[in-house]
Amino acid sequence: MELKNVNIAILGAGPGGYVAAIRAKKLGLNVLIIEKADLGGVCLNWGCIPTKALTHISEVIESIKKSAELGINITGMDIDFKKVMTRKQTVVNVLRNGLEYNFKKNNIEIVRGSGKLISQNKIAVKGNDGSDIEITAKNIIIATGSHASSVPPFILDNEGILDNVGILSLKELPKSILVVGGGVVGCEFSSVFSTLGTKVTIVEVMPRILLNEDDEVANLIEKTFTKKGINIYTNVTVKEVKKSDNQYRCILSNGESITVDKILVSVGRKPNTDGIGLNEAGIELDNKGFIKVDKYLRTNVKNIYAIGDVIGGYQLAHVASAEGLVAIDNICGKERVMKYNAVPWAVFTLPEIGTVGLGKKQAEEKGYKVKTGMFPFKNSGKAFAMQEIEGFVKIFTDFSTGEILGSTIIGPKATELIHEIAVAINGELTIGYIADAIHSHPTLSEAVMEAAEDCFGLSTHKI
Numbered sequence: 116m117e118l119k120n121v122n123i124a125i126l127g128a129g130p131g132g133y134v135a136a137i138r139a140k141k142l143g144l145n146v147l148i149i150e151k152a153d154l155g156g157v158c159l160n161w162g163c164i165p166t167k168a169l170t171h172i173s174e175v176i177e178s179i180k181k182s183a184e185l186g187i188n189i190t191g192m193d194i195d196f197k198k199v200m201t202r203k204q205t206v207v208n209v210l211r212n213g214l215e216y217n218f219k220k221n222n223i224e225i226v227r228g229s230g231k232l233i234s235q236n237k238i239a240v241k242g243n244d245g246s247d248i249e250i251t252a253k254n255i256i257i258a259t260g261s262h263a264s265s266v267p268p269f270i271l272d273n274e275g276i277l278d279n280v281g282i283l284s285l286k287e288l289p290k291s292i293l294v295v296g297g298g299v300v301g302c303e304f305s306s307v308f309s310t311l312g313t314k315v316t317i318v319e320v321m322p323r324i325l326l327n328e329d330d331e332v333a334n335l336i337e338k339t340f341t342k343k344g345i346n347i348y349t350n351v352t353v354k355e356v357k358k359s360d361n362q363y364r365c366i367l368s369n370g371e372s373i374t375v376d377k378i379l380v381s382v383g384r385k386p387n388t389d390g391i392g393l394n395e396a397g398i399e400l401d402n403k404g405f406i407k408v409d410k411y412l413r414t415n416v417k418n419i420y421a422i423g424d425v426i427g428g429y430q431l432a433h434v435a436s437a438e439g440l441v442a443i444d445n446i447c448g449k450e451r452v453m454k455y456n457a458v459p460w461a462v463f464t465l466p467e468i469g470t471v472g473l474g475k476k477q478a479e480e481k482g483y484k485v486k487t488g489m490f491p492f493k494n495s496g497k498a499f500a501m502q503e504i505e506g507f508v509k510i511f512t513d514f515s516t517g518e519i520l521g522s523t524i525i526g527p528k529a530t531e532l533i534h535e536i537a538v539a540i541n542g543e544l545t546i547g548y549i550a551d552a553i554h555s556h557p558t559l560s561e562a563v564m565e566a567a568e569d570c571f572g573l574s575t576h577k578i
Contacts, residue, residue: 123252135258199311494577
């Protein structure tokens with residue numbers, strides 16, 4: 116058996132684990148990372164990056180459809196799905212190779228295999244090559260991520276009933292698909308595949324899709340989806356699935372039935388906690404099966420930290436990365452608390468959605484008297500020039516103090532624009548700082564400034 120001894124051992128090389136490893140090495144710590152699959156985790160290989168590669172292709176298609184308005188006449192358009200998927204995989208491969216090079220350049224050791232805690236300081240690894248390795252570490256970070264969950268009556272097989280891995284491995288474009296779950300993942304894939312030419316139906320058990328987003332935002336997405344030909348069923352579940360030849364007949368709770376080529380199940384994820392030795396190390400879980408941590412991201416075992424999807428909360432790649440940095444700082448003795456009040460999140464539908472902080476309802480529930488500033492993109496010169504006038508910027512502030520509580524943006528580059536407000540919240544700036552800051556003209560960011568001005572009733576171009 117091979118023996119290794121390090122300052123920090125990290126279990127999992129997703130966006131939480133690999134960021135933590137790189138930061139630890141840059142701070143001069145002896146660190147290694149244990150990963151049985153490819154570096155980058157779900158995000159790089161089967162999530163954020165490949166889906167955004169497909170989203171970009173969808174954006175290009177939508178631009179081509181509107182090109183005649185610009186005097187560009189394009190006759191016919193043929194979508195080669197195999198090339199679409201090849202391009203998606205090329206993006207993943209290039210970025211993955213870049214990450215591998217980053218590890219090599221920083222001299223970070225990767226132990227390829229499956230790790231299991233055998234005590235609070237030791238991890239046993241069964242190498243992918245069959246070898247046995249025992250790692251002794253002063254500190255351990257658990258960053259094992261999550262996986263898609265099956266829900267009745269669906270049994271994931273990634274042939275006809277798919278999760279995110281299955282749908283990103285398709286060889287042919289399905290003529291029709293049922294998307295179970297109208298959350299972020301379901302809506303993003305619905306937007307992409309509808310644009311590519313697939314007939315999409317969404318079934319959502321809740322009263323509307325994108326339940327965690329602002330009401331007006333969700334309503335605009337539903338309106339846009341309906342225009343694209345996407346059928347949306349809300350307050351509905353799938354009661355039964357019957358396979359016939361290569362199709363699936365789905366019986367809905369409202370009595371209707373839908374026959375489709377493929378089914379995407381996107382209704383939540385479960386933490387990867389099985390078989391990693393949590394009991395052996397004495398690590399506690401919460402009532403949903405996630406690892407319990409304190410504000411420093413420590414588990415109940417003082418030298419073991421946990422980050423990312425495995426602890427629940429915001430299941431976002433950038434949050435996992437931020438948690439990785441906080442964990443490393445705390446290992447170094449800096450006593451750094453993980454803050455979540457300024458976490459931005461994005462929905463890459465067409466149009467895009469960017470959100471940060473509290474929504475109006477959430478703020479009111481916390482006792483704030485909320486003032487809302489709003490500016491529509493139809494009044495933005497840059498948005499009009501770009502043919503992207505759908506959507507708006509909303510900023511929620513405290514009526515008396517001007518404290519920025521949160522924001523939601525739907526429209527062109529919303530996923531980028533939201534960060535101006537995230538930085539302001541993180542810096543504890545009041546809304547006047549955004550309203551008074553000179554913004555270049557013509558830019559989309561002026562819409563953020565105008566929404567800030569609207570909090571004072573002084574927006575210049577809002578009509």
